[in-house]
Amino acid sequence: MKNYTRRIVVTGGAGFIGSHVVRLLVNKYPDYRIINLDKLTYAGNLANLKDVEDAPNYRFVKMDICDFDAFYALMQEEQVDGIIHLAAESHVDRSIKDPFTFARTNVMGTLSLLQAAKLYWESLPEKYEGKRFYHISTDEVYGALELTHPEGVACDFSAHEVYGDDFFRESTKYNPHSPYSASKASSDHFVRAFHDTYGMPTIVTNCSNNYGPYQFPEKLIPLFINNIRHRRPLPVYGKGENVRDWLYVVDHARAIDLIFHKGRIAETYNIGGFNEWKNIDIIKVVIRTVDRLLGRPEGADMDLITYVTDRAGHDLRYAIDSRKLKSELGWEPTLQFEQGIEETVKWYLDNQKWMDNITSGDYEKYYESMYAGR
Ligand code: NAD
Ligand code: TYD
Numbered sequence: 001m002k003n004y005t006r007r008i009v010v011t012g013g014a015g016f017i018g019s020h021v022v023r024l025l026v027n028k029y030p031d032y033r034i035i036n037l038d039k040l041t042y043a044g045n046l047a048n049l050k051d052v053e054d055a056p057n058y059r060f061v062k063m064d065i066c067d068f069d070a071f072y073a074l075m076q077e078e079q080v081d082g083i084i085h086l087a088a089e090s091h092v093d094r095s096i097k098d099p100f101t102f103a104r105t106n107v108m109g110t111l112s113l114l115q116a117a118k119l120y121w122e123s124l125p126e127k128y129e130g131k132r133f134y135h136i137s138t139d140e141v142y143g144a145l146e147l148t149h150p151e152g153v154a155c156d157f158s159a160h161e162v163y164g165d166d167f168f169r170e171s172t173k174y175n176p177h178s179p180y181s182a183s184k185a186s187s188d189h190f191v192r193a194f195h196d197t198y199g200m201p202t203i204v205t206n207c208s209n210n211y212g213p214y215q216f217p218e219k220l221i222p223l224f225i226n227n228i229r230h231r232r233p234l235p236v237y238g239k240g241e242n243v244r245d246w247l248y249v250v251d252h253a254r255a256i257d258l259i260f261h262k263g264r265i266a267e268t269y270n271i272g273g274f275n276e277w278k279n280i281d282i283i284k285v286v287i288r289t290v291d292r293l294l295g296r297p298e299g300a301d302m303d304l305i306t307y308v309t310d311r312a313g314h315d316l317r318y319a320i321d322s323r324k325l326k327s328e329l330g331w332e333p334t335l336q337f338e339q340g341i342e343e344t345v346k347w348y349l350d351n352q353k354w355m356d357n358i359t360s361g362d363y364e365k366y367y368e369s370m371y372a373g374r
Contacts, residue, residue, distance in 0.1 A: 004033040004057065007080050008260075011065055011113065012087030014038035016215040017136070019048035020253040021084060026052045028257070033057055035078055037071075038087065039064045042362065047354060048214045065109035068116055075120040083117060084260060085110065086136045088187075091218050092180045093370060096312055099179035106183035107190070110135065114194045121200070133191065134203045134260050139245070139272065141185040141206060142168040143175030144315035147243065167321035168206070170268045177313045192266075201265045205256070208272040208320045211340065212249035213347040217359060218366070221341075224283060225348045226355055228290040228301050235371055238310030240280030243317040247273035248340040251333045258329050272320025273333045280305075282341075289345045308374040 008025065012018040013036030025034045038044045040062055052058050059078075063070050065087045074080070088106050089095065095102045114133065121131050145166060174189075176182040194200040215222045224234050255271045263269060277285075283305065288298045325331045335343075348355060 001079070002033070004031060006032045006082055007035070007078050008032060008082040008084060009035045009037050009074070009078070009080050010084045010086065011037045012044070012085070014040055014044035014046055014048060014060075015086065015090070016043070016048075017210055017249055017252060018086040019045075019214050020212070020249050021086065021256050022049060022058070023052055024250075024253045024257055026055045026058045030057055033059070033078065035074070035080070036060045037063050037065070037074070041089075042366075043090065043216045045214075045216075045358065047357065066104060066112050068112045071113060072116040072120060075116060080117075080120070081130055082132045082134070082260065083113065084134045084136070084256065085113060088184065089180070091216075092140075092178045093218070093311065095178055095180035095183070099183075102179050102183040103186075106180075107186045110187035111190050114190060114200070118194065118198055118200060122198075128199060128201050132201050132203065132260065132265075133194070134205075134256070134263075135188065135191040136256065137184050137188050137204055137206045138181065139168050139206050139208045139270070139318050139320050140178065140181035140315065141174050141176050141188060142172045142318075143177060143181075145317040145319055147241075147317055167319045168270060169321050170206075170270055170324055177315055195266045203259060203263045203265065203267060203269070205259055205263075205269045205271050206320070207252055207255075207270075208245035208247050208318060210249040210252050211246050212344050213351070214354075215249070217355060217363075218370070220279070221282075221286060221344065222348060222355075224286050225290055225345055226359065228287055228304060229294065229349065229352075231301065231304065233306040234283060234287075234304045235306055235308040235374060236280060236283060237308060237314060239307065240278065240283065240305075241316075242279050242314060243276050243319070244279065244282075245272045245274070245276050245319045246282070246337065247271065247275065247333060248335040248344075251335060254334070255325065255331050258331055259325070262329050264328075269325045269328075270320045270322045271325060271331075272322045273337070274320075274322070275333070275337050276317070276319055277337075285341060286345065289342060290349070293345055293349055308371070
Protein backbone atom coordinates (compact mmCIF):
# COMPACT_ATOMS: atom_id res chain seq x y z
CA MET A 1 0.00 0.00 0.00
CA LYS A 2 1.45 3.36 -1.05
CA ASN A 3 2.55 5.56 1.79
CA TYR A 4 0.01 8.39 1.57
CA THR A 5 0.23 10.95 4.38
CA ARG A 6 -3.57 11.01 4.78
CA ARG A 7 -6.39 8.71 3.66
CA ILE A 8 -9.66 10.58 3.40
CA VAL A 9 -13.13 9.39 2.43
CA VAL A 10 -15.33 12.10 0.93
CA THR A 11 -18.95 10.93 0.93
CA GLY A 12 -21.25 12.37 -1.72
CA GLY A 13 -18.23 13.32 -3.83
CA ALA A 14 -20.15 12.86 -7.09
CA GLY A 15 -22.70 15.52 -6.11
CA PHE A 16 -22.56 19.28 -6.47
CA ILE A 17 -20.47 20.45 -3.50
CA GLY A 18 -18.73 17.10 -3.02
CA SER A 19 -17.29 17.17 -6.54
CA HIS A 20 -15.70 20.57 -5.87
CA VAL A 21 -14.26 19.27 -2.58
CA VAL A 22 -12.86 16.14 -4.25
CA ARG A 23 -11.32 18.17 -7.09
CA LEU A 24 -9.70 20.60 -4.66
CA LEU A 25 -8.24 17.85 -2.44
CA VAL A 26 -7.03 15.60 -5.29
CA ASN A 27 -5.22 18.50 -6.99
CA LYS A 28 -3.90 20.23 -3.88
CA TYR A 29 -2.65 17.16 -1.99
CA PRO A 30 -0.97 14.61 -4.29
CA ASP A 31 0.35 12.92 -1.12
CA TYR A 32 -3.22 12.28 0.13
CA ARG A 33 -5.37 9.34 -0.93
CA ILE A 34 -8.86 10.70 -1.73
CA ILE A 35 -11.65 8.13 -1.81
CA ASN A 36 -14.93 9.36 -3.23
CA LEU A 37 -17.77 7.25 -1.77
CA ASP A 38 -21.09 7.83 -3.50
CA LYS A 39 -24.23 5.81 -4.19
CA LEU A 40 -24.83 7.73 -7.43
CA THR A 41 -28.43 8.62 -6.78
CA TYR A 42 -30.19 10.87 -9.30
CA ALA A 43 -28.00 13.70 -7.90
CA GLY A 44 -24.66 11.90 -8.23
CA ASN A 45 -22.83 12.27 -11.53
CA LEU A 46 -19.31 11.06 -12.26
CA ALA A 47 -19.17 13.48 -15.20
CA ASN A 48 -18.67 16.15 -12.50
CA LEU A 49 -15.18 14.72 -11.92
CA LYS A 50 -13.96 13.86 -15.43
CA ASP A 51 -10.87 16.03 -14.95
CA VAL A 52 -9.58 14.11 -11.91
CA GLU A 53 -10.83 10.57 -12.53
CA ASP A 54 -7.40 9.33 -13.67
CA ALA A 55 -5.41 11.00 -10.91
CA PRO A 56 -3.24 8.39 -9.12
CA ASN A 57 -4.35 9.54 -5.65
CA TYR A 58 -8.09 9.27 -6.48
CA ARG A 59 -10.45 6.32 -6.10
CA PHE A 60 -14.20 6.15 -6.65
CA VAL A 61 -16.27 3.62 -4.70
CA LYS A 62 -19.97 3.16 -5.43
CA MET A 63 -21.55 2.57 -2.03
CA ASP A 64 -24.61 3.45 0.01
CA ILE A 65 -23.67 5.21 3.26
CA CYS A 66 -26.32 3.06 4.97
CA ASP A 67 -24.30 -0.10 4.17
CA PHE A 68 -22.51 -0.48 7.50
CA ASP A 69 -20.56 -3.66 6.64
CA ALA A 70 -19.29 -2.33 3.33
CA PHE A 71 -18.17 0.93 4.89
CA TYR A 72 -16.45 -0.79 7.81
CA ALA A 73 -14.59 -3.00 5.31
CA LEU A 74 -13.56 0.07 3.30
CA MET A 75 -12.25 1.80 6.44
CA GLN A 76 -10.08 -1.26 7.12
CA GLU A 77 -8.96 -1.75 3.54
CA GLU A 78 -7.99 1.91 3.02
CA GLN A 79 -6.91 2.61 6.62
CA VAL A 80 -9.04 5.72 6.54
CA ASP A 81 -8.05 8.50 8.96
CA GLY A 82 -10.40 11.26 7.80
CA ILE A 83 -14.04 11.44 6.72
CA ILE A 84 -15.60 14.48 5.08
CA HIS A 85 -19.29 13.67 5.01
CA LEU A 86 -21.41 15.38 2.35
CA ALA A 87 -23.63 12.53 1.08
CA ALA A 88 -27.26 13.42 1.66
CA GLU A 89 -30.63 13.85 0.12
CA SER A 90 -30.48 17.61 -0.33
CA HIS A 91 -33.60 19.02 -1.97
CA VAL A 92 -36.35 20.51 0.22
CA ASP A 93 -39.13 19.96 -2.35
CA ARG A 94 -38.30 16.25 -2.61
CA SER A 95 -38.28 15.98 1.20
CA ILE A 96 -41.83 17.32 1.29
CA LYS A 97 -42.94 14.55 -1.09
CA ASP A 98 -40.84 11.70 0.36
CA PRO A 99 -39.55 12.34 3.90
CA PHE A 100 -38.63 8.69 4.56
CA THR A 101 -35.78 8.72 2.05
CA PHE A 102 -34.37 11.76 3.87
CA ALA A 103 -34.55 10.08 7.27
CA ARG A 104 -32.93 6.94 5.88
CA THR A 105 -29.97 8.57 4.15
CA ASN A 106 -29.41 11.68 6.22
CA VAL A 107 -30.05 10.24 9.67
CA MET A 108 -29.48 6.48 9.47
CA GLY A 109 -26.71 6.86 6.87
CA THR A 110 -24.80 9.35 9.03
CA LEU A 111 -25.24 7.14 12.10
CA SER A 112 -23.98 4.14 10.16
CA LEU A 113 -20.81 6.01 9.10
CA LEU A 114 -20.24 7.22 12.66
CA GLN A 115 -20.61 3.77 14.17
CA ALA A 116 -18.34 2.11 11.59
CA ALA A 117 -15.70 4.83 12.04
CA LYS A 118 -15.93 4.44 15.82
CA LEU A 119 -15.44 0.67 15.73
CA TYR A 120 -12.55 0.89 13.28
CA TRP A 121 -10.69 3.78 14.95
CA GLU A 122 -11.17 2.35 18.45
CA SER A 123 -9.62 -0.93 17.21
CA LEU A 124 -6.33 0.84 16.37
CA PRO A 125 -3.49 1.24 18.89
CA GLU A 126 -3.49 5.02 18.48
CA LYS A 127 -7.34 5.12 18.54
CA TYR A 128 -8.67 8.61 17.67
CA GLU A 129 -5.22 10.24 17.44
CA GLY A 130 -4.93 12.03 14.08
CA LYS A 131 -8.48 11.10 13.04
CA ARG A 132 -11.31 13.38 12.03
CA PHE A 133 -15.01 13.04 11.21
CA TYR A 134 -16.16 16.25 9.52
CA HIS A 135 -19.89 16.59 8.90
CA ILE A 136 -21.19 19.11 6.35
CA SER A 137 -24.54 20.59 7.30
CA THR A 138 -26.80 23.45 6.38
CA ASP A 139 -28.03 26.75 7.83
CA GLU A 140 -31.59 25.43 7.34
CA VAL A 141 -31.36 23.57 10.68
CA TYR A 142 -31.68 26.94 12.45
CA GLY A 143 -35.16 27.58 11.02
CA ALA A 144 -36.08 30.94 9.54
CA LEU A 145 -35.36 34.60 10.21
CA GLU A 146 -37.64 37.60 9.79
CA LEU A 147 -37.20 40.29 7.16
CA THR A 148 -35.97 42.82 9.68
CA HIS A 149 -33.51 44.64 7.50
CA PRO A 150 -33.63 45.71 3.87
CA GLU A 151 -33.66 42.30 2.27
CA GLY A 152 -31.86 41.88 -0.99
CA VAL A 153 -29.05 44.12 0.20
CA ALA A 154 -25.71 42.45 -0.25
CA CYS A 155 -24.06 42.77 3.15
CA ASP A 156 -20.46 42.63 4.23
CA PHE A 157 -18.77 41.45 7.38
CA SER A 158 -19.75 44.61 9.25
CA ALA A 159 -23.46 44.00 8.67
CA HIS A 160 -23.93 42.56 12.16
CA GLU A 161 -23.08 45.95 13.63
CA VAL A 162 -25.80 47.59 11.59
CA TYR A 163 -28.48 44.92 11.84
CA GLY A 164 -27.81 43.57 15.32
CA ASP A 165 -28.70 40.07 16.24
CA ASP A 166 -30.35 39.15 13.03
CA PHE A 167 -28.25 36.27 11.76
CA PHE A 168 -27.86 32.57 12.41
CA ARG A 169 -24.96 32.17 14.81
CA GLU A 170 -23.24 28.99 16.02
CA SER A 171 -25.20 29.49 19.27
CA THR A 172 -28.60 29.80 17.54
CA LYS A 173 -31.02 27.09 18.71
CA TYR A 174 -32.02 24.48 16.15
CA ASN A 175 -35.57 24.95 14.85
CA PRO A 176 -35.90 23.02 11.56
CA HIS A 177 -39.14 23.23 9.58
CA SER A 178 -38.81 21.00 6.51
CA PRO A 179 -38.28 17.24 6.53
CA TYR A 180 -34.91 17.98 4.87
CA SER A 181 -33.75 20.35 7.59
CA ALA A 182 -35.19 18.11 10.32
CA SER A 183 -33.15 15.18 8.97
CA LYS A 184 -29.98 17.29 8.74
CA ALA A 185 -30.54 18.61 12.28
CA SER A 186 -30.88 15.06 13.54
CA SER A 187 -27.66 14.00 11.82
CA ASP A 188 -25.83 16.99 13.32
CA HIS A 189 -26.97 15.91 16.80
CA PHE A 190 -25.70 12.37 16.23
CA VAL A 191 -22.30 13.68 15.13
CA ARG A 192 -21.99 15.84 18.25
CA ALA A 193 -23.21 12.96 20.41
CA PHE A 194 -20.38 10.76 19.08
CA HIS A 195 -17.90 13.37 20.27
CA ASP A 196 -19.52 13.88 23.64
CA THR A 197 -20.14 10.19 24.32
CA TYR A 198 -17.18 8.39 22.72
CA GLY A 199 -14.62 11.17 22.27
CA MET A 200 -14.69 10.94 18.48
CA PRO A 201 -12.91 13.98 16.94
CA THR A 202 -15.82 15.56 15.09
CA ILE A 203 -16.49 18.93 13.49
CA VAL A 204 -19.79 20.26 12.10
CA THR A 205 -20.22 23.17 9.70
CA ASN A 206 -23.48 24.82 8.70
CA CYS A 207 -23.40 26.58 5.36
CA SER A 208 -25.76 28.84 3.45
CA ASN A 209 -27.07 28.29 -0.11
CA ASN A 210 -24.34 27.38 -2.59
CA TYR A 211 -24.31 28.22 -6.28
CA GLY A 212 -21.89 27.45 -9.10
CA PRO A 213 -21.05 24.78 -11.70
CA TYR A 214 -22.28 21.16 -11.46
CA GLN A 215 -25.43 21.82 -9.39
CA PHE A 216 -28.34 19.53 -10.19
CA PRO A 217 -31.00 21.52 -12.09
CA GLU A 218 -33.75 21.09 -9.52
CA LYS A 219 -32.21 23.91 -7.46
CA LEU A 220 -33.17 27.49 -8.20
CA ILE A 221 -30.21 28.85 -10.16
CA PRO A 222 -29.36 25.99 -12.59
CA LEU A 223 -33.07 25.19 -13.06
CA PHE A 224 -33.83 28.76 -14.05
CA ILE A 225 -30.77 29.10 -16.32
CA ASN A 226 -31.84 25.97 -18.18
CA ASN A 227 -35.48 27.07 -18.38
CA ILE A 228 -34.54 30.52 -19.70
CA ARG A 229 -32.38 28.89 -22.35
CA HIS A 230 -35.38 26.78 -23.47
CA ARG A 231 -37.83 29.62 -22.87
CA ARG A 232 -39.78 27.57 -20.35
CA PRO A 233 -41.77 29.17 -17.51
CA LEU A 234 -39.83 30.08 -14.35
CA PRO A 235 -41.86 28.85 -11.35
CA VAL A 236 -41.39 31.45 -8.60
CA TYR A 237 -42.77 30.18 -5.29
CA GLY A 238 -45.18 32.54 -3.52
CA LYS A 239 -44.31 36.18 -4.10
CA GLY A 240 -40.61 35.57 -4.65
CA GLU A 241 -39.87 37.46 -1.43
CA ASN A 242 -37.96 34.77 0.43
CA VAL A 243 -34.35 35.64 1.13
CA ARG A 244 -31.32 33.38 0.81
CA ASP A 245 -27.62 34.00 1.55
CA TRP A 246 -25.65 32.82 -1.50
CA LEU A 247 -22.08 31.52 -1.47
CA TYR A 248 -19.99 30.45 -4.46
CA VAL A 249 -19.39 26.70 -4.17
CA VAL A 250 -15.61 26.95 -4.62
CA ASP A 251 -15.46 29.26 -1.60
CA HIS A 252 -17.35 26.61 0.38
CA ALA A 253 -14.88 23.94 -0.77
CA ARG A 254 -11.98 26.18 0.35
CA ALA A 255 -13.62 26.57 3.74
CA ILE A 256 -14.05 22.80 4.06
CA ASP A 257 -10.37 22.22 3.26
CA LEU A 258 -9.33 24.82 5.83
CA ILE A 259 -11.64 23.58 8.57
CA PHE A 260 -10.77 19.92 7.99
CA HIS A 261 -7.10 20.79 8.60
CA LYS A 262 -7.24 23.66 11.09
CA GLY A 263 -10.70 23.63 12.69
CA ARG A 264 -10.94 22.86 16.39
CA ILE A 265 -12.34 19.47 17.38
CA ALA A 266 -15.96 19.46 18.61
CA GLU A 267 -16.54 22.96 17.23
CA THR A 268 -19.27 24.22 14.96
CA TYR A 269 -18.47 26.80 12.27
CA ASN A 270 -21.05 28.71 10.26
CA ILE A 271 -20.13 29.37 6.63
CA GLY A 272 -21.90 32.08 4.63
CA GLY A 273 -21.42 34.87 2.18
CA PHE A 274 -23.08 37.86 3.89
CA ASN A 275 -24.74 38.00 0.49
CA GLU A 276 -28.51 38.08 0.90
CA TRP A 277 -30.88 38.21 -2.02
CA LYS A 278 -34.62 38.20 -2.34
CA ASN A 279 -35.47 35.35 -4.76
CA ILE A 280 -37.18 37.63 -7.26
CA ASP A 281 -34.15 39.93 -7.40
CA ILE A 282 -31.69 37.13 -7.99
CA ILE A 283 -34.02 35.69 -10.64
CA LYS A 284 -33.99 39.00 -12.50
CA VAL A 285 -30.19 39.09 -12.40
CA VAL A 286 -30.09 35.54 -13.79
CA ILE A 287 -32.54 36.39 -16.58
CA ARG A 288 -30.56 39.46 -17.65
CA THR A 289 -27.27 37.56 -17.57
CA VAL A 290 -28.58 34.58 -19.57
CA ASP A 291 -30.21 36.89 -22.12
CA ARG A 292 -27.03 38.92 -22.59
CA LEU A 293 -24.78 35.85 -22.90
CA LEU A 294 -27.17 34.24 -25.40
CA GLY A 295 -27.26 37.44 -27.47
CA ARG A 296 -30.93 38.13 -26.67
CA PRO A 297 -32.06 41.64 -25.68
CA GLU A 298 -31.30 41.94 -21.93
CA GLY A 299 -34.47 41.30 -19.95
CA ALA A 300 -36.37 39.90 -22.95
CA ASP A 301 -37.24 36.77 -20.94
CA MET A 302 -38.74 38.53 -17.91
CA ASP A 303 -42.14 37.36 -19.12
CA LEU A 304 -41.15 33.76 -18.27
CA ILE A 305 -41.54 34.63 -14.56
CA THR A 306 -44.57 32.66 -13.36
CA TYR A 307 -45.76 32.97 -9.77
CA VAL A 308 -46.87 29.55 -8.49
CA THR A 309 -48.26 28.14 -5.24
CA ASP A 310 -45.77 28.62 -2.43
CA ARG A 311 -43.64 25.77 -1.06
CA ALA A 312 -45.24 24.30 2.07
CA GLY A 313 -43.52 25.63 5.20
CA HIS A 314 -41.31 27.89 3.07
CA ASP A 315 -38.64 29.46 5.31
CA LEU A 316 -38.71 33.23 4.87
CA ARG A 317 -35.08 34.17 5.31
CA TYR A 318 -31.71 32.53 5.92
CA ALA A 319 -28.66 34.61 6.84
CA ILE A 320 -25.40 33.35 8.29
CA ASP A 321 -22.96 35.10 10.55
CA SER A 322 -19.60 33.57 9.65
CA ARG A 323 -17.40 35.89 11.69
CA LYS A 324 -16.15 33.04 13.87
CA LEU A 325 -14.65 31.32 10.82
CA LYS A 326 -13.10 34.58 9.72
CA SER A 327 -11.59 35.49 13.07
CA GLU A 328 -10.37 31.97 13.97
CA LEU A 329 -9.17 30.68 10.62
CA GLY A 330 -9.04 33.76 8.37
CA TRP A 331 -11.60 32.49 5.84
CA GLU A 332 -13.78 34.81 3.81
CA PRO A 333 -15.48 34.51 0.43
CA THR A 334 -13.19 35.48 -2.45
CA LEU A 335 -15.67 35.98 -5.25
CA GLN A 336 -17.99 38.97 -5.58
CA PHE A 337 -21.53 37.82 -6.30
CA GLU A 338 -21.76 39.68 -9.63
CA GLN A 339 -18.64 37.88 -10.85
CA GLY A 340 -19.78 34.54 -9.41
CA ILE A 341 -23.17 34.63 -11.09
CA GLU A 342 -21.64 35.71 -14.41
CA GLU A 343 -19.18 32.79 -14.29
CA THR A 344 -21.93 30.39 -13.23
CA VAL A 345 -24.33 31.32 -16.02
CA LYS A 346 -21.47 31.16 -18.52
CA TRP A 347 -20.48 27.71 -17.24
CA TYR A 348 -24.00 26.27 -17.71
CA LEU A 349 -24.32 27.80 -21.18
CA ASP A 350 -20.86 26.50 -22.18
CA ASN A 351 -21.65 23.04 -20.79
CA GLN A 352 -25.00 22.36 -22.40
CA LYS A 353 -24.07 18.74 -23.01
CA TRP A 354 -23.64 18.20 -19.26
CA MET A 355 -27.06 19.77 -18.70
CA ASP A 356 -28.71 17.90 -21.59
CA ASN A 357 -27.39 14.54 -20.32
CA ILE A 358 -28.95 15.19 -16.91
CA THR A 359 -32.22 16.54 -18.20
CA SER A 360 -32.85 13.64 -20.57
CA GLY A 361 -34.46 10.44 -19.22
CA ASP A 362 -36.18 10.54 -15.83
CA TYR A 363 -35.65 14.26 -15.25
CA GLU A 364 -38.66 15.28 -17.34
CA LYS A 365 -40.94 12.98 -15.32
CA TYR A 366 -39.57 14.46 -12.10
CA TYR A 367 -40.05 17.99 -13.39
CA GLU A 368 -43.63 17.38 -14.40
CA SER A 369 -44.51 15.72 -11.09
CA MET A 370 -42.95 18.61 -9.11
CA TYR A 371 -44.71 21.38 -10.96
CA ALA A 372 -48.01 19.68 -11.83
CA GLY A 373 -50.89 21.49 -10.17
CA ARG A 374 -48.79 24.37 -8.81
P1 NAD B 1 -26.28 16.90 -3.99
O1 NAD B 1 -27.70 16.45 -3.89
O2 NAD B 1 -25.83 17.64 -5.21
O3 NAD B 1 -25.31 15.65 -3.85
C1 NAD B 1 -25.52 14.64 -2.89
C2 NAD B 1 -24.61 13.47 -3.23
O4 NAD B 1 -24.81 12.46 -2.24
C3 NAD B 1 -24.91 12.83 -4.58
O5 NAD B 1 -23.72 12.57 -5.28
C4 NAD B 1 -25.62 11.52 -4.21
O6 NAD B 1 -25.42 10.48 -5.15
C5 NAD B 1 -24.97 11.19 -2.87
N1 NAD B 1 -25.83 10.35 -2.04
C6 NAD B 1 -27.15 10.55 -1.74
N2 NAD B 1 -27.59 9.54 -0.97
C7 NAD B 1 -26.54 8.70 -0.77
C8 NAD B 1 -26.36 7.49 -0.04
N3 NAD B 1 -27.39 6.92 0.62
N4 NAD B 1 -25.15 6.92 -0.03
C9 NAD B 1 -24.10 7.47 -0.70
N5 NAD B 1 -24.21 8.60 -1.42
C10 NAD B 1 -25.42 9.21 -1.44
O7 NAD B 1 -26.01 17.75 -2.67
P2 NAD B 1 -25.10 19.04 -2.45
O8 NAD B 1 -25.88 20.24 -2.77
O9 NAD B 1 -23.77 18.82 -3.07
O10 NAD B 1 -24.95 19.00 -0.86
C11 NAD B 1 -23.90 18.26 -0.24
C12 NAD B 1 -24.02 18.39 1.26
O11 NAD B 1 -23.93 19.76 1.62
C13 NAD B 1 -25.34 17.87 1.83
O12 NAD B 1 -25.06 17.22 3.04
C14 NAD B 1 -26.16 19.14 2.06
O13 NAD B 1 -27.06 18.96 3.12
C15 NAD B 1 -25.07 20.13 2.40
N6 NAD B 1 -25.36 21.53 2.07
C16 NAD B 1 -25.76 21.89 0.80
C17 NAD B 1 -25.99 23.22 0.51
C18 NAD B 1 -26.40 23.67 -0.88
O14 NAD B 1 -26.69 24.85 -1.09
N7 NAD B 1 -26.40 22.81 -1.88
C19 NAD B 1 -25.82 24.20 1.49
C20 NAD B 1 -25.41 23.80 2.76
C21 NAD B 1 -25.16 22.47 3.03
P1 TYD C 1 -33.53 25.91 -3.56
O1 TYD C 1 -32.51 26.13 -4.63
O2 TYD C 1 -34.43 24.75 -3.66
O3 TYD C 1 -32.72 25.94 -2.18
P2 TYD C 1 -33.30 25.97 -0.64
O4 TYD C 1 -34.72 25.59 -0.65
O5 TYD C 1 -32.45 24.93 0.02
O6 TYD C 1 -33.04 27.35 -0.15
O7 TYD C 1 -34.45 27.21 -3.49
C1 TYD C 1 -33.90 28.50 -3.26
C2 TYD C 1 -35.07 29.47 -3.11
O8 TYD C 1 -35.76 29.56 -4.36
C3 TYD C 1 -36.10 29.00 -2.10
O9 TYD C 1 -36.61 30.13 -1.41
C4 TYD C 1 -37.19 28.38 -2.95
C5 TYD C 1 -37.14 29.17 -4.24
N1 TYD C 1 -37.49 28.42 -5.47
C6 TYD C 1 -38.47 28.93 -6.34
O10 TYD C 1 -39.05 30.01 -6.11
N2 TYD C 1 -38.76 28.21 -7.45
C7 TYD C 1 -38.17 27.03 -7.75
O11 TYD C 1 -38.50 26.39 -8.79
C8 TYD C 1 -37.16 26.52 -6.86
C9 TYD C 1 -36.47 25.22 -7.14
C10 TYD C 1 -36.86 27.27 -5.73
